[in-house]
Amino acid sequence: MIRIIEWLLQLKPGELGGADTWSVRFTAQYNNWIIFGLFIVFVALVALTIISYLREGDLSRRVKLGIASIRLVVIIIIFILLLQPGLVLRYKKNLYSSVVVLLDDSLSMSLKDRYADPAIRRSLAEKLQVAPERLESLSRAEIVRAILGSKDGVLPKLSQDHPLIMLRFSTANPGQEDYTHMLAVVNHPASNGSEVLPEAITEISTALDKIRGVGFQTNLSAASRDAARKIQGRGAIAAIVLISDGQDTTKGKSLTRLQAARDCLNRLGVPIFALCVGDPIPPQNIRVLRLEAPVEVRKGSDIKLRVFVSNRNCAGKTAILHILRRPLGGGKWEDVCSPRQVMLAGKPGSSISYSQEVEVKVEADKVGDFEYMARISPLKKEFSIKDNAATVRIRISEEKIKVLLISGDAGWEFRYLRNLLLRNPDKYAVSVWQQNAEAAYIQEASSKEMRLKRLPRTAKELFKYDVVILYDPAYTKHSFDGHFVELLEKWVSEHGGGLCYIASNKYTDTILTGQGPFKPLAAMLPVVLGKEPINIAERIIQAKPVAWQVMPTPEGLEHPILRLGRDARESARIWSIFPGIYWSHPVLALKPLATPLLVSGDPTNRTAGPDAQPAPIAAVQFYGKGRSLYMGTDETWRWRYVQDGTYHRRFWHNVMDYLAAGSLEKKRLIITTGGEHFIVGQKV
Template sequence: MNPLRRLFEWLLDLKPSAPGQGTTWNLSSDFPWPTWVLVLFVLFAITFVIAIYRRDAGHLAPWQRWLLSALRLATLGTVLFLLSQAMLLIERTGLPYLLVLVDVSNSMGTVDSSTQSAEVETGRRLVETNQLGPATRLAQAQGLLLDNNGQLLRRLVANHKLRLHTVAEGDALLGPESSLNDADVDSLLPLIRGLTPAGNETRLGDGLRNTLNSLRGSPPSAIVLLSDGVSTDGESLQTAAQYARQRSVPIYTVALGSTDPQLDLELHNVLVDETAFVGEPASFAFTLTGRGLTGKTARVQLRNESTGEVLASRDLTIEDDGRPIKQELAFTPRQVGDVAVIIEAVEIPQESNTANNRETRRISVRDEKLRVLLVDQQPRWEFRQLKDLLGREKTVDLKTVLLDADPEFVQEDRTALANIPVTREELFEYDVCLLGDIPPGTLSATVLENLRDFVAERGRGLLFLSGPRHAPESFRNTPLEPLLPVELEGIRKPAPQDSLRQEFRPELTPEARKGSALFRFADSERESQEVWSFLPGMFWSVDVQILRPGAITWAVHPQKLVQGRPVPLIVTQRFGGGRVVYHGVEETWRWRYRLGDTYYGRYWVQALRYLAHSRTAASEGSAELLADRKAYQAGDPVTLRLRFLNERLIPADPAGVQLVVETAAGTREQLALRGLPDLAGVFEGQLAHTTAGKYHVFVASPTFPHAPPALDFEVRASERESRSLRAEAGELNRVSTQTGGRSYTISTASRLVSEIPPGLPVPLEPESPLKIWNHWLVLLAFATTLVSEWLLRKRWRLT
């Protein structure tokens, strides 16, 4: 501060300025005369005083006359000052703000393999000098701020109030509200050193706007942004820069990272059946996307997680940069049991992100196939397509009975039987029976009784396939009628002569989406629902009015209503120890149109496994633990559901299910599941704030007679962030140009301080006006000049 100003503050008893503050002084007056009168009076007074002393003090030296004239004029000036009623207006000012934004998203954790030697060398020097570990983009930003004990920050606080923010998914203030001196900078340095890449998304535009809005009323003189320019979500950086330009705030960017294409292999969309069979291929469908690798070859392999043995491998050529390649890879298991299989794209030299190269899937290997019996009267489309599908399915041993078939059919078709098995022993060899459009009276009472016991006693699965001629009403007043999940009273069907032109697509109920894995067509519940909504539609359906108690509806008609409720089309229930499913449609074969067996086959294989699940329910704990997805991104909530297969094990307490969640690091936490009011026997809970890693979950309460249900899932870092690794230096340069700032690289950032404008002082609250016309100093000045003139006149003998 100016020493003279400091003296006046002491004399006037003014409060000294705080650190980072200054003052602006203005003088105001309320003189009783007009200005022109005052000017004339001053001119007259000067002329008159000089003339008088020239006349009366002619014998004195010139300097003596001028001194006496000055004292007389000073006395008159003091009088005029007293008449002016002068007041001092003091307005305190603060230093302008300067915002420094540091990008801490996951892309800033990239170690670039660049050919730009000057940038690489400068970045490495900063990182090594400040002992920051690997030369990631964030480490280079930290090195720039920490270098020479924070010299850059210390130079900035000389003319600014500094605010440091981090930005990724959101923005956060780092350190104090403002840094004003070296001591504040000293407190910032450890915080800067402790920064780590953490954000799963980069919202640079949102962060820029939010930090600007945090200083409403006093916009900063400039913003310094240290980033790679990668923005994956939220408002665009360009739009936020336009907002900064409207507020006259220039943005100075420091571009970090290489603009060269980043080499990356991403393995995603992995699909595999959870059950495999000894001696039969287990196929893994996957998608491989390569970036910066056009024309290169990548190897995808299956590996046993526990032994490390490579089970299968395949080389693929990356033809187009960023274009997904859909392929399959299979291996043949040789032993019974559960096995964790890693499917991975083998890392390539200088690959920028290896976290998205692999996924783990657990499959259960069995030594037996599902034995399925398919029965119908005629070879309608549903029968033909099902027969073809299941006949090719490696995990199914299919037998068919076509009641109206010629005798030659049995000899020509390896799956065909002459008659439905009559004895209990023969029938009980099967796991699932599919009953089609069978006319009444075709099956003997013994066979019907055996089918009933097949489900109730043997714990097998039965699926009723409705048809336009007979089923399901053909089972009225038979031993199989109680097995149907729907009442046959009031049933209606389209007449054979009806022209069916209204296409519909069955709608899945919450029970189907959340309570069953049968309708899982993709990794997540949302993606499975999207697949279902795009499957080809149907035209024919059965209208039923009443469900049996305990039946669960999985799909309904989207337009038809019966008694104000949607017509149920796919319904299930438990009967004794087994399961029963009812199909009120007969056109699932339409799902093969342009899609082949991709989803048609997946649905029917999963339906067979659902129906055969009761066979192993005792050994599997009579409950199944499900997750809404198999893989998650960091921060995603994980929804876990426990579905009881044995009603006797359902706890009476709605919050009676406790899970234990274990991480690969050995940490544990408990999660309570609550019963869903609209889904009997289903308990659900959510695990929030997940971090990347592998998780193992098992049921701690209630207890089970055998091993409790358990599952494993994996949480990975954000794929969107990892897919955008190439630095967007051009975007940062456009932002700087748009706002009137400048763009730098890590090697030119040393010019940053000298090129940032100092900014204008920011007015703070003004203080109350100070009356100085009647201050004792003014009276002292008046007395001093008056007495001094009188004494000098006496000394020099002037009367």
């Protein structure tokens, strides 16, 4: 029968049999009124035919009905043709809409979470069928593979009803390759509710194994747009499933870009769903970014350690900082100072990262090459303890500080300072030049090699020193003159030398307040000096001179030169018991980049101008690669009467260590990046 119909209708052999079902239908597209009119006409023709044949002639009733029937059949055929009969073949074919799976392949997918919430930890462990303590050993990428790629996982279940287009996003080569990359197209839909096909599970697992966590950026908007571009022409898309462990890390208005990408997909009729990976509780973490210290220090001096610390979700908490040391090359770590409590910077409760600098000073008590470590004790629920420490190499040498002391006369300040330096031959190599001495006088020195017959006249002769102390020097032709000052300026600015100028009432006015060859010397000092208002004779006949206390500034108490006690509070107490001074040189102003250490307690001794401040007695500043110290009084020898001279000696040892540090730091190169994290393409 089917073959006869195919022959009659001129169908290809088997075309009718290949259909799932077939039927005959009227295909005429008439409106209801026309169909109703045809029906009325049809009924009228049928009735008219039957009635007219029954009334005509003498034929028998049977014959009349037979002829009427023939005509009725013709009428019916005509009306059937008017209704356009057709053979309708129905074929069934399942068309599936695809699901796009976007997988984050950035570096953070290789991180391992601690899952601080016990309920989440227990639930995830049950899902993975592992012990809860093993979760910390699984990276985010491994958890994604285990949950999504298993037989009962989300992706195999999706593959039953939808082909999966699997893409990964992020890149290790920005600008040189696409941001998204095709992983696989899994097209094995299950029929009639059957189980997931093994081929689908294998292809999904193979694609997930390619997630290595190597990209340097998470750009969710770029991933969404790139995915929309790649799926064009692939048929209907049911949805995009985005699997990521974090927020967009690109700079600028990333949220605005992400909303625009979402709106674009919505216009295409493609919804996007996000599946988040990792611990939902922001992790607590403290990181020691780096430890900075001098490359080399001298034995007995302080080592200034700068510890750079960042914290996330720990702001306001107290951390314990340890400073340890061991010989370079290995050995046991040992504490070099007491543990220090550090209040972590930032706003408590905030999950963003905060950075801070912690300064620690330790004594260089042993000679050798050492490795120093700054380590912060881990918090209870810290994300990672592998980044809680940083190290630096430091050489502690017995190299002596080479000091050149030049004095215009043999006053008390000169004598006590000279004796202090010469009585410490293990720490200082000293050359003394007393300008008012007789020509035949043998200048003092700590050794024969350091003894001078004249002041240095070449760079080679001067640049061997670490510190130069000028105590109220006088101009001397072919000795302390413009040529020497030029060498001195080059030694400080380019060679990292340390200069100390001690003012007195004989030559300082002449040397430093004029416009002659000593102008470069005045430029190196941290203050602008004024003229002495009274001469020596007037000072002598004054009835009762008053001693005024010198007062440390807040900056001074934090400076290594004034550190006479264990901390700033103890140092302030010590400075308060020092005897006062009777004279200091007038100061017009403190230079912009200078730091005042000590100021006068005399209410009438102030700087010039409407913003007059207490006149500086001691001030420091950096000058080029070097540093300079101005001492506005020559009466520090009076401090010898406190604690049997202990604090007087400590003060001048601090001065020598600070000024000499510049010559060691010229060997030091520090490269910093100005931050902890950077975005791909950002200039560092």
